[in-house]
Amino acid sequence: MKFTKLMGAALAIGAVVLAVSACQKKEETPGPAESMGKQIDSAVKNAGDQAAVAADKAQDKATEAGQKLDQAMSNAKEEAKDLTQKAGEKIEATGQQIQDAAKDAKK
Numbered sequence: 001m002k003f004t005k006l007m008g009a010a011l012a013i014g015a016v017v018l019a020v021s022a023c024q025k026k027e028e029t030p031g032p033a034e035s036m037g038k039q040i041d042s043a044v045k046n047a048g049d050q051a052a053v054a055a056d057k058a059q060d061k062a063t064e065a066g067q068k069l070d071q072a073m074s075n076a077k078e079e080a081k082d083l084t085q086k087a088g089e090k091i092e093a094t095g096q097q098i099q100d101a102a103k104d105a106k107k
Contacts, residue, residue, distance in 0.1 A: 030038070
Protein backbone atom coordinates (compact mmCIF):
# COMPACT_ATOMS: atom_id res chain seq x y z
CA MET A 1 0.00 0.00 0.00
CA LYS A 2 2.82 2.34 0.76
CA PHE A 3 4.29 1.63 -2.64
CA THR A 4 1.00 2.44 -4.35
CA LYS A 5 0.62 5.71 -2.47
CA LEU A 6 4.23 6.61 -3.21
CA MET A 7 3.75 5.79 -6.90
CA GLY A 8 0.53 7.79 -7.04
CA ALA A 9 2.20 10.78 -5.41
CA ALA A 10 5.14 10.53 -7.82
CA LEU A 11 2.77 10.37 -10.80
CA ALA A 12 0.80 13.34 -9.48
CA ILE A 13 3.97 15.39 -9.02
CA GLY A 14 5.15 14.36 -12.49
CA ALA A 15 1.82 15.42 -13.98
CA VAL A 16 2.01 18.80 -12.24
CA VAL A 17 5.60 19.35 -13.45
CA LEU A 18 4.60 18.35 -16.98
CA ALA A 19 1.59 20.67 -16.92
CA VAL A 20 3.62 23.61 -15.60
CA SER A 21 6.41 23.11 -18.13
CA ALA A 22 3.89 22.87 -20.97
CA CYS A 23 2.34 26.20 -19.92
CA GLN A 24 5.61 28.11 -20.01
CA LYS A 25 6.15 30.29 -23.05
CA LYS A 26 8.97 29.02 -25.21
CA GLU A 27 11.48 31.37 -26.78
CA GLU A 28 10.66 31.57 -30.43
CA THR A 29 13.13 32.51 -33.08
CA PRO A 30 11.97 35.56 -35.01
CA GLY A 31 10.59 34.99 -38.46
CA PRO A 32 11.93 36.69 -41.57
CA ALA A 33 9.38 39.52 -41.42
CA GLU A 34 10.19 40.25 -37.78
CA SER A 35 13.93 40.20 -38.51
CA MET A 36 13.43 42.57 -41.44
CA GLY A 37 11.28 44.84 -39.27
CA LYS A 38 14.01 45.03 -36.64
CA GLN A 39 16.59 45.87 -39.31
CA ILE A 40 14.34 48.60 -40.70
CA ASP A 41 13.77 50.01 -37.21
CA SER A 42 17.51 50.07 -36.61
CA ALA A 43 18.19 51.75 -39.97
CA VAL A 44 15.53 54.40 -39.34
CA LYS A 45 16.92 55.10 -35.86
CA ASN A 46 20.47 55.43 -37.24
CA ALA A 47 19.29 57.73 -40.02
CA GLY A 48 17.42 59.85 -37.48
CA ASP A 49 20.49 60.08 -35.27
CA GLN A 50 22.66 61.09 -38.22
CA ALA A 51 20.11 63.69 -39.32
CA ALA A 52 20.05 65.16 -35.82
CA VAL A 53 23.85 65.40 -35.77
CA ALA A 54 23.85 67.04 -39.21
CA ALA A 55 21.16 69.50 -38.12
CA ASP A 56 23.18 70.41 -35.02
CA LYS A 57 26.28 71.01 -37.14
CA ALA A 58 24.30 73.14 -39.59
CA GLN A 59 22.87 75.17 -36.72
CA ASP A 60 26.35 75.72 -35.31
CA LYS A 61 27.65 76.87 -38.71
CA ALA A 62 24.67 79.20 -39.17
CA THR A 63 25.22 80.69 -35.71
CA GLU A 64 28.92 81.16 -36.46
CA ALA A 65 28.13 82.82 -39.80
CA GLY A 66 25.61 85.10 -38.09
CA GLN A 67 28.19 86.17 -35.52
CA LYS A 68 30.73 86.92 -38.26
CA LEU A 69 28.12 88.94 -40.15
CA ASP A 70 27.26 90.89 -37.00
CA GLN A 71 30.94 91.67 -36.45
CA ALA A 72 31.39 92.76 -40.08
CA MET A 73 28.34 95.04 -39.82
CA SER A 74 29.65 96.54 -36.60
CA ASN A 75 33.03 97.18 -38.21
CA ALA A 76 31.38 98.76 -41.27
CA LYS A 77 29.30 101.05 -39.04
CA GLU A 78 32.41 102.17 -37.16
CA GLU A 79 34.26 102.85 -40.40
CA ALA A 80 31.30 104.79 -41.80
CA LYS A 81 31.11 106.80 -38.57
CA ASP A 82 34.83 107.61 -38.77
CA LEU A 83 34.58 108.60 -42.44
CA THR A 84 31.56 110.79 -41.74
CA GLN A 85 33.41 112.47 -38.88
CA LYS A 86 36.45 113.14 -41.09
CA ALA A 87 34.27 114.44 -43.93
CA GLY A 88 32.45 116.74 -41.50
CA GLU A 89 35.74 118.09 -40.20
CA LYS A 90 36.97 118.76 -43.74
CA ILE A 91 33.70 120.48 -44.69
CA GLU A 92 33.92 122.59 -41.56
CA ALA A 93 37.53 123.52 -42.34
CA THR A 94 36.59 124.41 -45.91
CA GLY A 95 33.70 126.54 -44.64
CA GLN A 96 36.06 128.34 -42.30
CA GLN A 97 38.48 128.97 -45.16
CA ILE A 98 35.63 130.40 -47.26
CA GLN A 99 34.60 132.69 -44.40
CA ASP A 100 38.19 133.79 -43.88
CA ALA A 101 38.58 134.45 -47.61
CA ALA A 102 35.35 136.46 -47.62
CA LYS A 103 36.57 138.56 -44.67
CA ASP A 104 39.89 139.15 -46.39
CA ALA A 105 38.10 140.19 -49.58
CA LYS A 106 36.08 142.82 -47.66
CA LYS A 107 39.18 144.45 -46.22
